[in-house]
Amino acid sequence: MPTDVENWKSEVYGNEVRDRLFEFAEEGYDSIPDDERDAWFERFKWWGLYHQRNGQEGYFMLRIGTPNGVLEPGQLRVVGEIADEYARGPGTNPVFGDAYADFTTRQSIQLHWIELSDVPAIFEKLEANGLSTQQACGDSWRNIVGNPVAGKDGQEVIDAWPVIRDLNERFKGNDDHANLPRKWKVSVTGSADGSGQGDINDLAFEPAYKSVDGDGDASGDAVGFNVRVGGGLARNEPRFARDIDVWVPPERVPDVAGGLSALFRDHGDREDRYNARVKFLVDEWGAEEVRETLQAEYVDFELETAGRDVREEYTYNAGEGERNDLIGVHDQKDGANFVGLNVLVGRMGAADVLDLADLAAEYGSGEVRLSQRQNVIVTDVPDDALDAFLDEPLLDDYSPYPSPFMRGSVACTGTEFCSLSIVETKNRQVRFARWLKENVDLPDGVDEFHVHLSGCTASCAQPQIADVSLRGMKTRKDGEPVEALDVGLGGGLGEDPGFARWVTQRVPVDEAPGAIANLIDSFAAERDEGESFRAFVARHDEDELDALVDPEETDYEDPMMHNTKRTWYPYAENDSMDDAPSPPADD
């Protein structure tokens, strides 16, 4: 028996939803019949709109899906203008102000406080500038991710950008792939650093060489992609994508991607949404059966077996090695530079977005790219413009040479806007990062330290692949319930990805920075020469690690220890639900 969501989807889908969405925008938020609200909110997700949480009725988060995080010249300015004009509401964030844009862990952009009545104007402006919100949410192909600097990266094995563009064109808005059992997250990586994070995606293409029989001529290896299926982090059931022993040349990627999407469409669980992600199908069938079914029923050519990958060179988010992220100055293939700037917790005020758009145009080509660590990369900066660019005052706030705790921070949206979260996140991680920067030194030779803060088990901040993973909970302190964090250690991608081990539960949030400080002190004192944090964690058992996470009050103060999900907005002066604003007046 199909789920409710399935029924709502089949009744009105895709482009019909857009028409109705525009009608509601015209007639006003109140024109959505009360008993149909849940159904319409579910359908709006297809166009990138998520209703915000309890206490923020009538306001939506809007997600702009930018494949591979690419913002072509001019597009960042458009995002800044839309944020400036529309992403404002009854709440003011004490750190970030009134209007801001969030760069996400899927290389997309999120704007908050969006009113339904403004949606037509926003869509018009986005579409006129080649941007789209289509399928950014909902049970369909989500924003396709990859190594952000595809096509330009000096370390590239194969240019994944045309592949991603092609997939986006074929499968976005494609009715045959528009109504899947659940979300479908695809990654195409072409670089040797693993920055497409394929292992945590439903479908991953990673660079690989294959000697393919040509006309019997002397072989060279052809370069293409190996295929993995069934990665995903959510709901305490994290999985890495499984190797299905398939290699494809670039021109065959759409066939295999479409084949696997169709396989998921036909065989994924539509009875139980909690069992619907393809990772559970791969668990059930095994990689071999996935391959056999793909071969027999979904492609019309002989699949090659897996080629020689470059996983031993993967460093992105790996917990060790060089280039754990894309911050700093790096070489492009064409001799110019790409400059990765740290955007703390991925949030940038609208004015800064506009400034950065101007700088990118002045010093680069105007193009920027977003990374899965919530940061922004300015491409195409020639050598002779580099010094002047690095001198720009804006780069004091978005630095290419930030403190490890600043660059290592990732945080989800949290109770500020999200109805799933248990705790405050972004502002909290800003406070944590600032305190750690002031108070903790990493041992010599340790230049990166990743702390990912997620508000609940949905894991949108990808906590399981960080050095220190923090996940929202509650505890009792001095007789009062307060916000708390479960602590995991030692996660990372790389050649052999590993999920964090959850070792300590319910640390009161004001004791978390002290806990991290104590942990790092112990690491510094006890590590073997040159040992990475990830390796250090790996050789201790859970009890030993629990002891190293030694929660402690310090001079860190946390103004949000109370139950922020019970406020209408954590930073409002009168924050109780009774003081929640009414839905926005439609003008």
Place this chain on the structure above:
Amino acid sequence: MSDRLLRVNAYTTLDLVEGRARGHEFEAEAPGVVNVTAPREDPEQVTLEVELDGTEIDDIAAHADEIDLSPAQARTLAEALESTADRVEAARNGDGSR
């Protein structure tokens, strides 16, 4: 690696309770999570889920207990919870009523 078994988010019924795991040979105190749930579609029973934090209890493997209740059983439980809550509250208020 023992992660939580129950998903915990803002919709979880109770994300902070105090409890005990008690066996013939041991007793351990721990905070925990309690959740009441049923499948979104065609639910056949009410499920009561309980998980005490695994990091606090060494004597048994980390686990969650899940009890399936018929609607009638769920109501019996609800009534018992309500009336006992009344009694506890009255006692706290020094009411002395029995």
